[in-house]
Amino acid sequence: MGNNEEDYIPYGTQFIEEDDINSIVSVLTSSNLTTGPKIVEFEQHLCHYTGAKYAVAVSSGTAALHIAMMTLDLSPGDEVITSPLTFVASSNCILYCGGKPVFADIDRETFLLDLNDVERKITKKTKAIIPVHYGGELCDMDGISYLAQKYNLKIIQDCAHSLGSEFRKGNKQGEYEGQQVWSFHPVKTITTGEGGAITTNDISTYNKLRRLKTHGITRDSSQFKSSSPDGEWYYEMLDLGYNYRITDIQCALGISQLKKIGRLIKRRREIVLEYNNRLRDLPLKTQRTPDWCIPVRHLYTIHLYNNQKRKQVFDYLKRKKIGVNVHYIPVYWHPYGKIHSFK
Numbered sequence: 001m002g003n004n005e006e007d008y009i010p011y012g013t014q015f016i017e018e019d020d021i022n023s024i025v026s027v028l029t030s031s032n033l034t035t036g037p038k039i040v041e042f043e044q045h046l047c048h049y050t051g052a053k054y055a056v057a058v059s060s061g062t063a064a065l066h067i068a069m070m071t072l073d074l075s076p077g078d079e080v081i082t083s084p085l086t087f088v089a090s091s092n093c094i095l096y097c098g099g100k101p102v103f104a105d106i107d108r109e110t111f112l113l114d115l116n117d118v119e120r121k122i123t124k125k126t127k128a129i130i131p132v133h134y135g136g137e138l139c140d141m142d143g144i145s146y147l148a149q150k151y152n153l154k155i156i157q158d159c160a161h162s163l164g165s166e167f168r169k170g171n172k173q174g175e176y177e178g179q180q181v182w183s184f185h186p187v188k189t190i191t192t193g194e195g196g197a198i199t200t201n202d203i204s205t206y207n208k209l210r211r212l213k214t215h216g217i218t219r220d221s222s223q224f225k226s227s228s229p230d231g232e233w234y235y236e237m238l239d240l241g242y243n244y245r246i247t248d249i250q251c252a253l254g255i256s257q258l259k260k261i262g263r264l265i266k267r268r269r270e271i272v273l274e275y276n277n278r279l280r281d282l283p284l285k286t287q288r289t290p291d292w293c294i295p296v297r298h299l300y301t302i303h304l305y306n307n308q309k310r311k312q313v314f315d316y317l318k319r320k321k322i323g324v325n326v327h328y329i330p331v332y333w334h335p336y337g338k339i340h341s342f343k
């Protein structure tokens, strides 16, 4: 990314065809550039695809995480457990809401949350868990749901990497309790440019998310606090919300991308097989797929044990014009995390 040379291979990129372009152009010449029919249509397709009852499309995955976390009504000092091996947005949403991120360890083979350590980190102040489906490999959601029930915790799945991944027993990510957060940044499975969504099966969470993405305002009379609205012009602001709206232009692209997700997934799987074959005999460790998961890979991670080797491999690949990244620098290693003494 950020390199225009033609022979450079970015670590991830969008896949845009003629029909994607046409879908955008047709919105540009329609009467709604934003808050029109394409948003609703995209949300319906997302529900169908993810297995959730309700979807709220927003301006980014980070915005989605923020308002998902807001629905939990954290009090100062409340703790939320997540993975340190993730993009900073997964835990920043806890800080936006005045909570305290607590990092549980990951499993050395799957790079996903280690549920034994999650359970060890649960305290009286723990309110929620944010499992991150790192690289598109799915966390043990049955195990996490069990812990959530046992300790009365909420779950917000960070599904930014995992659109298309499935559980072997046939259930879908959107069928679980709590909320699922998706990202449509260009490196993710499908793109809307910038964009994200929350899916859920809970109607009151859905209603609150819809308000929070647009200033906390509702025009739905069933949600009004006033018993006698004056007339049809009436609206109420019930929460302190934001402008996290996504546009119809973006959602038209999202609809068009979702139609071809089968092909996008097939291509990702071909690339994974190619890497598996070519790297098989090298002294590397790669991410192991857990037994319960049929993944759509977002990342192909190699684990190098030694920083010196990592730098050598990184520099070598860059010289070969192959765009690699470190996914990720552990969140609590960052200066901000140190200042605020994340544990």
Ligand SMILES: *Cc1c(COP(=O)(O)O)cnc(C)c1O
Residues within 6 Å of the ligand: 060, 061, 062, 063, 086, 087, 089, 090, 132, 158, 160, 161, 182, 183, 184, 185, 194, 195, 196
């Ligand atoms: C991409 C990503 C996000 C944030 O999504 P944006 O759409 O870029 O805001 C959150 N969590 C993880 C793990 C991500 O990879």
